[in-house]
Amino acid sequence: MFKVFDGHNDVLLRLWEKPAHERVKRFIHGDNEGHLDLPRMKKAGFAGGFFAIFPPPEASSANYSDPNPPDAPPLSRAAALAATLGMADLLVKLAAESAGRLRLCRTVAEIRAAEADEAVAAIMHIEGLEAVGEDLDGLHLLHAAGLRSLGPVWSRSNVFGHGVPFRFPSSPDTGPGLTAAGKRLVAACNDLGILVDLSHLNEKGFWDVAELSDAPLVATHSNAHALCPSARNLTDAQLKAISQSRGVVGLNYAVGFLRADGGWGRDVSLDVLVAHAARMIEVAGENGVALGSDFDGADIPDAIGDVLGLPRLIRAMEQAGFGAALIRKITHDNWLSVLERTWKPEPLAS
Ligand SMILES: [Zn+2]
Numbered sequence: 001m002f003k004v005f006d007g008h009n010d011v012l013l014r015l016w017e018k019p020a021h022e023r024v025k026r027f028i029h030g031d032n033e034g035h036l037d038l039p040r041m042k043k044a045g046f047a048g049g050f051f052a053i054f055p056p057p058e059a060s061s062a063n064y065s066d067p068n069p070p071d072a073p074p075l076s077r078a079a080a081l082a083a084t085l086g087m088a089d090l091l092v093k094l095a096a097e098s099a100g101r102l103r104l105c106r107t108v109a110e111i112r113a114a115e116a117d118e119a120v121a122a123i124m125h126i127e128g129l130e131a132v133g134e135d136l137d138g139l140h141l142l143h144a145a146g147l148r149s150l151g152p153v154w155s156r157s158n159v160f161g162h163g164v165p166f167r168f169p170s171s172p173d174t175g176p177g178l179t180a181a182g183k184r185l186v187a188a189c190n191d192l193g194i195l196v197d198l199s200h201l202n203e204k205g206f207w208d209v210a211e212l213s214d215a216p217l218v219a220t221h222s223n224a225h226a227l228c229p230s231a232r233n234l235t236d237a238q239l240k241a242i243s244q245s246r247g248v249v250g251l252n253y254a255v256g257f258l259r260a261d262g263g264w265g266r267d268v269s270l271d272v273l274v275a276h277a278a279r280m281i282e283v284a285g286e287n288g289v290a291l292g293s294d295f296d297g298a299d300i301p302d303a304i305g306d307v308l309g310l311p312r313l314i315r316a317m318e319q320a321g322f323g324a325a326l327i328r329k330i331t332h333d334n335w336l337s338v339l340e341r342t343w344k345p346e347p348l349a350s
Contacts, residue, residue: 002314002327003115005335006049007250007292008125008199008221011036012087013054014296023090024097035295035306038101041120044307047332048111048121050149050220051091052297055083055128057156067168067230067262072156080130088145091124104146108340123339125220127200128154128163134181136188143192148343149220150189151197152182153205155232160185164202168262170231172238177204178212186212193344198222199232199252199292206238215342216247221292223257224279230257239283248338249284250292251277251330253300268301270316277317277330286326290334 014034015023030039036046057072058079095104103114105121114121124146132138139147153163160182162175178186186209189196198206198219210217219242225233234242234249242249251273256264258272280289294300295307304313317327 001045001311002331003045003047004049004291004310005047005111005121005332006295007248007290007335008050008052008252008297009036009293009295010052010054010297011295012051012090013056016083016087016090024093027094028098028101035293035300038098038120040307042101042118044310046120046307046310047115048105048123049293049335050123050125052125052127053084053087053091054126054154054297055080055130067166067256067264069166071165072154072163074157075128075130077130077133080128084126084131088124088142088147091122092145095122106146106148107343107345108336109345111336111339123148125149125151125197127151127197128156128158129160129185130158132185134159134179136181136185139185139188140192143194147194149195149197151200151220152178152185154200161205161208162202163200164231166256167231168256169229171203172206172225172231172233172235173203174231175202175204177202178208183208183212190214193342195339195342199250202231203235203238206241210241210245215245216338217242217245218247218338218342219249219292221250221252221254221294223252223276224283227276227279228258228260228262230262232257234280236283239280239288243284243288246287246338246341248288248290248334249280250290250335251280252292252294252298253304254294254298255301256299258301264299266299266302268303270301270303270313271320273301273304273313274316274320274322277322278320281326286329287334287337289330290338291331
């Protein structure tokens with residue numbers, strides 16, 4: 001069985017929306033809801049991945065199954081702080097109460113050690129940094145708590161920049177680039193060895209990071225704009241820049257970013273996922289493509305269903321002629337090697 005390292009999941013949000021006393025139990029013993037819990041991850045060969053802390057919209061009435069929902073409004077810092085601390089707390093608690101079966105990892109060495117012990121390796125990631133102000137107060141604290149990856153914006157605007165709204169069909173070039181605070185944030189992430197995730201940035205923001213950052217360019221969960229012209233997907237020029245920086249893009253299973261018609265029906269065949277992977281490999285190279293499921297964060301194809309469908313996706317890659325060496329890169333090795341090029345080898349001394 002190929003083990004899978006994954007670029008994006010929202011299981012923390014799924015659990016955080018449950019009553020507090022149920023959250024840890026649901027994950028560790030399994031609740032068979034949504035796409036992920038620890039027993040199913042183990043069964044499917046899910047070795048680890050980026051666990052997103054995503055502060056959701058306040059009182060959302062938007063329906064993201066609509067290909068063109070209204071733009072998401074800005075999120076207050078107070079709401080973002082509550083959600084960000086709540087989900088960070090939950091991740092630490094899951095690791096503490098899992099008897100070593102889920103580990104919060106801050107270095108690639110820690111990921112490899114977790115894998116050797118057959119524990120699931122979790123990277124703390126924040127998707128939308130509204131909890132941190134323009135002075136970056138809070139960033140160092142979060143880093144000390146284990147934060148190793150962040151998207152400055154989700155698909156909304158904040159003090160750092162402008163997220164790409166959910167539009168179809170649309171170019172990702174939807175507005176201005178990073179703010180001055182956003183540029184300071186990229187420099188701080190470079191210094192701390194925090195990965196900067198480009199998946200929800202608009203195109204001008206993407207090019208600002210490309211110009212400023214000394215780290216590889218990474219989009220943890222995005223697809224090929226050439227096959228599905230959603231504003232959330234990456235153009236060939238963006239994929240090429242990722243490749244030139246020795247970065248990675250993670251294949252997103254969200255149906256609205258896969259389907260050529262931009263719809264949100266879950267009747268999407270595995271061939272469509274394989275076609276996006278093939279197209280991104282064609283442009284970004286075999287070392288530039290990995291997986292970024294969006295499990296528990298989006299509607300995914302019924303052909304996958306939940307994490308237990310991963311072996312079916314891998315079989316579809318094999319049937320399309322992807323060899324074992326390439327599949328190992330896509331499902332695991334490309335993530336670990338880009339983290340090696342991005343993170344500091346050891347946690348910074350305090
Ligand atoms: Zn996302």
